[in-house]
Amino acid sequence: MGTAHPVDGPGIETAARQVEVERRTFLDAVLAFGFVSTAIAVLYPVSRYLVPPASGEPATASVVAGRAGQLAANAALLFKFGSKPGLLVRTPEGELRAFNAVCTHLDCTVQYKADTSQIWCACHNGMYDLGGNVVSGPPPRPLERFDVRLRGEPGNEEIIVTRT
């Protein structure tokens, strides 16, 4: 068993060996604890990673802007498209249209005016028609238009807005 110890008597040797065994068991326990902890530290994140996150998929060129039932005719709602606002409009005839809600003048967020069925920017009174074209005011360019599609059961479809 390796190096020899000077032996004074059988009692001390047994005691020494007992301490030795305790230390070894302690070390083994620590090691086992360490292995298990690191294993958990690896396996726990991996198991959580595998669970699909709530937001489903990366929102890239398209986003769900709302549900078909949410929007009446001659009304609009603002939705989030990435980090920019978008405007979803249902025309008086019932058609769905979507625009980039950032005004082309000085980047204010536009809104819908139901009384004139036009898109209006409150900052400097810019007016756009339902095609996104500038009707009056300072905006230099028309509003960017997005594609609108419906998906799902009729009556309660999801409205998918895609960058063209």
Next chain:
Amino acid sequence: MGEAVIRWLDERLDLSSVRHFIAEKRVPIHAQEVWYYLGGLTLFLFAVQVASGILLLLYYRPSAEEAYESVQFIMTEVEFGWLVRNVHSWSANVLIAAAFAHFFSVFLLKSYRKPRELTWVTGMLLLLLMLAFGFSGYLLPWNELAFFATKVGTGIAGAVPIVGDFTMRLLRGGDDVTGATLSRFYGLHVAILPALTTALVVVHLLLVQRQGMSVPLKVEWRLRAGARLRSIPFFPNYLMRDMLAWYVALALLAALAAFYPWELGRKADPFAAVPAGIRPEWYFLAMFHTLKLLPAHVFGFEGEQLGILAFSAAAALLLLVPFLDRRASRGERSPLFSALAWLILAYLVVFTVLGYLAA
């Protein structure tokens, strides 16, 4: 319980040779034995890459329109996605560093000498495969830096005479770096390179197991003179030391992921101008910087072309080192090849540093 399982398998498969091998395998002990751990470390890091890579595969989308957003999704929406991504990115760098360290230690200790020539050849090919992994993987997040680094890198490949243009088109999947390049690099990174690497690693490991660990020349001479070789059993002594090295590597990865998290960068815009000071990752920097320093024309040849040809020739020669170094094969000292090894190491270190300073 473990014993019962082993007995069950033994009754059906006869594991006696395996058990004998494990019980009898020993690893030599000498002044240079610390270098033995590098091979296992490289393998461990490769395993980390495979595992983290497979996890990333579950959410990553290899198209120009979605790649960046999918990486952003992994980093922000997927639980611990940031951790998996950081581990994968950092481990790639540590893996290549370990692979190079392993390469240089073998080169300097002349472990490539007879009878281990094939181990050296498979090893060098593995090193090149690791570099290919690094190059192809770098593009996948589709951010600005990656896009332009790939553009420059494939452009350099295109500078090779005769086959350059064809190679560049083959790599890029077209004339420019586009979504087609991304698809191609993705296929390379997750299918082609892993398959080749697996095959070569199996051969490499089989050779090492079959032939045992090589010892430095000095130790070999002492043995020939009649000295006895100190060694330790592979199982459990050496294996525990290996695991120690692996745990240290794990600690390093955790520290890097914590203190230097990998950035997302900005999404690549193919129509934007190349940002100033673009340069590749550190493992390509020495080569890149050398090519930048070469004059436009050398002896009537285009400087860049000459540079690439020189590097290719160097790689080919390195592959053949065991066959060229006759003295080492005979078991004699071979100062020429030692000097060559030190020279290459010095060149790589100096030019990598210069490349960083130049930016």
Next chain:
Amino acid sequence: MSRPPRLVACALVLILAGASARAAYAQQAGSASPRDECIACHTTLEPRYAAPVAAFADDVHRQRGFACVECHGGDPTAADQALAKAPATGFRGAPRGQVQIGVCARCHSDAAFMRRFAPRQRVDQAAEYAASVHGKRLAAGDTKVAICTSCHGAHGIRVASDAKSPVFPTNVAATCASCHADASHMAGYTRPDGSPLPTTQRTDYEKSVHFLALTRRNDLSAPTCNDCHGNHGAAPPGVDAVSNVCGTCHAVFAAKFATSKHAPVFEKACVECHGNHAVAKPSEALLGTDATTLCAACHTDAEDPGFVGAATMRADIDGLKTGIERAAALIEQARLSGMEVSQQELALGEARNHLVLARTEVHAFSVETLKPVIAEGQAIVTRVERAGREALAELRFRRRGLAVSLGVILLVVVALAIKIRRIDREVEMEMRHVP
């Protein structure tokens, strides 16, 4: 050569030159029209009389089929000058002054006639002109004022939408300045209050943000001289009309200003603070109480509610601006580190909206109406900052989590190291030969 042959030679050359010029001209006109003697003769004359013919080639009237005779009268079929310009032919030479107005108006004020060529074009230019400063002075006998040809040209008249026309938006300032910037031409003219008419309008205008928009950003809706002064009925807007004039484009500002305390006080409305020609790009620097601001010109007493109001409004807007910048920097830091911050970026866009609205609201010159706008903006900024700090805190939390794992791993490393030493001691180190 003797004299007669030389004369004949010269005559021949001239005739040939004239004929070829006319032939070329006829080719330009594009059809085998009856020979126009006006053109035929004038092309052969000295540049002063030949130039109009060359210029007329680009004229919009020529393209519609009109010829010299339509404006000048005379007989285009007579080659002899005396016959061509006989009084009986109605020849009126180069019409000037009131006569010219009549010549142009003969067609351009006739709605039925103009409908045949340009149905949407207005037909009240002459009437407008009569109401203008130029028209009134002309009626009083001043021949130095602008008449139709002064701005539109005489022979190479292009439509106003033609970029080469002197009345195309980007050219208008230069056209007006051809008289109004000429000190010798403008000498003697005075304002209603007796002070001499300035000649610096063009240089002032070229410093303005309107000029920049028109020429640099190619925004043809940006105003030039005629947008504020009128085209044909040109007159400087009366002081009571300034607000309306600026308000045709800057409607929101004019509306707010009309409700403000300054409206009854500022005679010149918008011009009081922003100038008339050299309208510079406004910023918060104009608002406040230190010497560089506009408010300080009147509000100097610290007790004055106006002084207090100016200081408050400036401080509020500055506060919102710096708040937005701080929040944006925080969010950008989080984003680059890989955190998801698109919601916060959206919110910051909204906050910036409020900053724009605040700058508009300033024109009501009321701290009470400005406060809610600022407050809304600040609320958004506060939310975004909190989200940004949370994102960065999450980063720190992750770091600490990893540090803990690091600790556990190092524990394993140490324990392993001890274990290895122990195992080495238990197992004998064999000395063996290696083949």
